[in-house]
Amino acid sequence: MSLLEVKGLRRDYGALRAVDDVSFELEAGTILGFIGPNGAGKSTTMRILATLDTPNAGQVTLDGHSLVDTPDKVRPLIGYMPDRYGTYDDVTVLEFLDFFARAYGLQGRARAKRVASVMEFTGLIPLQDKLTSALSKGMKQRVALGRTLLHDPKLLILDEPADGLDPRARIELRELLRALADQGKAVLISSHILTELAEICDTCAIIEQGRLLATGKVADILAQASGTAVAELVVRFFPGEEGEAVWARAERLLLEQPRVKQVAREGDALRIRLENEGGAAAGNWVDESAARLLAVLVGAGVPVCAFSHRERNLEDAFMHVTKGRVA
Incomplete structure (x- = not known):
């Protein structure tokens, strides 16, 4: 009790x-x-x-x-x-x-x-x-x-x-x-x-x-609020001489992949929102998705210099749950 x-x-x-x-x-x-x-x-x-x-x-x-x-x-x-x-x-x-x-x-x-x-x-x-x-x-x-x-x-x-x-x-x-x-x-x-x-x-x-x-728990609230398991990845590039073309190519490739729901540029990085619709699958679906996305980018010649998993936090949970409610 x-x-x-x-x-x-x-x-x-x-x-x-x-x-x-x-x-x-x-x-x-x-x-x-x-x-x-x-x-x-x-x-x-x-x-x-x-x-x-x-x-x-x-x-x-x-x-x-x-x-x-x-x-x-x-x-x-x-x-x-x-x-x-x-x-x-x-x-x-x-x-x-x-x-x-x-x-x-x-x-x-x-x-x-x-x-x-x-x-x-x-x-x-x-x-x-x-x-x-x-x-x-x-x-x-x-x-x-x-x-x-x-x-x-x-x-x-x-x-x-x-x-x-x-x-x-x-x-x-x-x-x-x-x-x-x-x-x-x-x-x-x-x-x-x-x-x-x-x-x-x-x-x-x-x-x-x-x-x-x-x-x-924060992770449980996020999953409950969105009706699906959610995760975010952050990837940084070294554009070199290609410049903006690298960003455009990377964004296009990522949006073509399963579970990728949103790609947004933040400073010198891309933030990738993943959703595993239908609940958590067997195994570590986030790690599996991250490994596949990294392989796709590297295989396409995108100059990746950093690739990480961004933990969803309490601010994410608060903003998601109160979306449309807070005046």
């Missing part, structure tokens, strides 16, 4: 339906990326899961307990980090975390041990005596994450945690989240930075206008 089960979730604000029949599951030890444009319903859904809002319909179960019927039982299992966090300006990092550890009911040695453990995990020990107001945004995010971890929750709900962070801070945050999942925690994370989510998420859920459009 999944740690978190969401079924038929709905939330209305007057005439506005912010969340409309949303259902998904999240297992312990996995990271689910919650994806959607502004106003899609991500934050509303996450606030409901954090027991900060009440749905008009639907059911949410966490570790066998209903969030709607018994919120007091599930709150100790949840760590929620909103998209707008706050710290107290006149306290140190250690004082800030110790205050919230007391609020969570931790006492004595157990509290001191837990605060020290969280600071070590988040890399905050060197900053424990520094005022929170003097921290960079990346360090404040670490403090906010540390506060979220103090009571050792089973489910982490993180709303845009990487927003505004510099590249190094994003990498460090990504490493922390992966470590948390490896410890067996379930992580639900939203972000507008799709490439960031793609590197850490096991699965994703795409939401638009309050409705969940697709859930699952």
